[in-house]
Amino acid sequence: MSIAVTAKKNPDEPGIGAKILFYLLLLFGAVLSIFPFYWMFVVGSNDKTAAFQIPPLLTPGTEFFNNFSRVLERTDFFRALMNSAVVSTTVTLSVVFLCTLAGYAFAKYEFPLKKTLFVFVIGTMLVPAQLSVLPLYVIMAKLQWIDSYKALIVPAMVNAFGIFWMRQYIASAVHNELIEAGRMDGGGHFRIFWNIAIPVVTPAMATLGIINFMNVWNDFFWPLVVLKNRENYTIQIALQQLFTNKDGLDYGMIMSATFAATLPLLIVFLLFSRWVIAGLTSGAVKS
Amino acid sequence: MAEPAAAAAASYPATRKRLTEQRKSRLTAYLFISPFFVLFGIFGLYPILFTIYLSFYKWDALGPMRYVGFKNYELITSDPTFWISFSNTLIMGIMGTVPQIIVALLVAVMLNSALNKYKNIFRILFFMPNITSIVAVALVFSTMFGNNGMVNWLLNSLGLDSVPFNSGWWGVKIAISTMVMWRWMGYNAIIFLSGLQSIPTDIYEAARIDGASRSQQMLYITLPLLRPFILFVTLVSTIGALQLFTEPYVFLGQSGSGSTRQEGVTMVTYLYDEAFKNGFFGTAAATAVLLLIATIMFSLLNMLLSSRMGGERGGSKA
Numbered sequence: 001m002s003i004a005v006t007a008k009k010n011p012d013e014p015g016i017g018a019k020i021l022f023y024l025l026l027l028f029g030a031v032l033s034i035f036p037f038y039w040m041f042v043v044g045s046n047d048k049t050a051a052f053q054i055p056p057l058l059t060p061g062t063e064f065f066n067n068f069s070r071v072l073e074r075t076d077f078f079r080a081l082m083n084s085a086v087v088s089t090t091v092t093l094s095v096v097f098l099c100t101l102a103g104y105a106f107a108k109y110e111f112p113l114k115k116t117l118f119v120f121v122i123g124t125m126l127v128p129a130q131l132s133v134l135p136l137y138v139i140m141a142k143l144q145w146i147d148s149y150k151a152l153i154v155p156a157m158v159n160a161f162g163i164f165w166m167r168q169y170i171a172s173a174v175h176n177e178l179i180e181a182g183r184m185d186g187g188g189h190f191r192i193f194w195n196i197a198i199p200v201v202t203p204a205m206a207t208l209g210i211i212n213f214m215n216v217w218n219d220f221f222w223p224l225v226v227l228k229n230r231e232n233y234t235i236q237i238a239l240q241q242l243f244t245n246k247d248g249l250d251y252g253m254i255m256s257a258t259f260a261a262t263l264p265l266l267i268v269f270l271l272f273s274r275w276v277i278a279g280l281t282s283g284a285v286k287s
Numbered sequence: 288m289a290e291p292a293a294a295a296a297a298s299y300p301a302t303r304k305r306l307t308e309q310r311k312s313r314l315t316a317y318l319f320i321s322p323f324f325v326l327f328g329i330f331g332l333y334p335i336l337f338t339i340y341l342s343f344y345k346w347d348a349l350g351p352m353r354y355v356g357f358k359n360y361e362l363i364t365s366d367p368t369f370w371i372s373f374s375n376t377l378i379m380g381i382m383g384t385v386p387q388i389i390v391a392l393l394v395a396v397m398l399n400s401a402l403n404k405y406k407n408i409f410r411i412l413f414f415m416p417n418i419t420s421i422v423a424v425a426l427v428f429s430t431m432f433g434n435n436g437m438v439n440w441l442l443n444s445l446g447l448d449s450v451p452f453n454s455g456w457w458g459v460k461i462a463i464s465t466m467v468m469w470r471w472m473g474y475n476a477i478i479f480l481s482g483l484q485s486i487p488t489d490i491y492e493a494a495r496i497d498g499a500s501r502s503q504q505m506l507y508i509t510l511p512l513l514r515p516f517i518l519f520v521t522l523v524s525t526i527g528a529l530q531l532f533t534e535p536y537v538f539l540g541q542s543g544s545g546s547t548r549q550e551g552v553t554m555v556t557y558l559y560d561e562a563f564k565n566g567f568f569g570t571a572a573a574t575a576v577l578l579l580i581a582t583i584m585f586s587l588l589n590m591l592l593s594s595r596m597g598g599e600r601g602g603s604k605a
Contacts, residue, residue, distance in 0.1 A: 039430075124331060130555050130558055221533065261420070277407075277410050
């Protein structure tokens, strides 16, 4: 892929003007991508009028902690953050484990109806989540799970995308010889899965885990439906509550809260970003 | 799907043990996949069937259910708000996905270009919008698209008139589609990028030797070979667009009432209001069923269009 930049012979070699334009365009896109994050911090760290100053205020101020203290008066911010962390972590651990298990079975075992069942799993991805929301709510009410973590965790413990994702990866990454060798040595099915397959597929598990964590963390619709009590709010619902505030909108407060709520995810992403993106680009979409 | 595991199973020597061995491995496989089917059965399939059943009943979630036949469907299809929600969903779906996918494709080509020496950093920057919560996005965009907000200031300083982004028919739609675009463009660009990286470079070299221009290379090599990725992205975007909820709900529900105005009502906000604001579970269920039918129809249409496109562009496919 190293088309030598200095090789003048290449007729496709673009001129310096084209190169500048190329980077300007990319830079413009990148700025558009990250500007809202920066804007969140600008508004969150200035006083109330910052959001609507003309011309727009573009420098961070010093009011962040003042604004944020008003958030703490109105919502149990850290409690909501904890709730989100507990729910997202539990769901993610479960999804990664159960999807790897199912993906392994679909990739490496032979059993009747295998193809039909796999097509069925894929097909479930097409069904809009909202379709089952009403009865799901009724089920939760019957189980008395409304307003509890269980309502958020149990239905999300395994999903079709994860199974598809892991199956694709396991099919190519875990060699049959390894499994066979494990069997020869008298390993049980689960033991082979645990000791032979899992170590090989940890990168795919990590990618799935991060993607899933972000999805659950950012989920809004279902928590909005089942959570009633303030103490149980996830961070997204808590943020939305700040917004539906009748006595005028305090944007400094709101944005300091959104920024503080986005920060943990941003840090996690930046730490693992190479992994996530490499995982996505080598990912499961291909076949 | 390759079936190497069959070979592995067949290579077992002991014929007497084979039957029990095979049964054991089948049982294990079923056991491994069972969590999905059990959970989906209880929290997915049963609710879906129940929704279809519920759409023929009048019910407020508390009292007894009363069979009303197709009455719920008649009620919602004669409600103007339902049709507004339907057309809003389509308009915002098209506005939020078509330009976005085209831009994502161009960005992917630029990210993949040999010119680009800072691939990794640009990939991360473009992907970042996707990690924010939609609630945060909607909040940020609602200040930027406020009547005295930054976007209108920008328009004014370019000599254009302000646009009523949180009340106008088009204004609301533009603001909401922009949110969708901002959030998903980079994600889709990364998916396209993975497609581009799977195309062998010698194809391009051969084309260059044959004198193909850049645009010809794009049209006759890149696009046809990217077809599965384009199909995947459009399919996922279509399904996402039909389920649009959080952006309009947060963007327009800021007055404290939590209600979405007509300009931004979508099929899912309509469904949500019917069920959880008005307590009409029957009509909400009927809306959900219509949403499913719409999803299936648009997904099929999508696949049909994508396969047409590939067929024409791809020329002779084996």
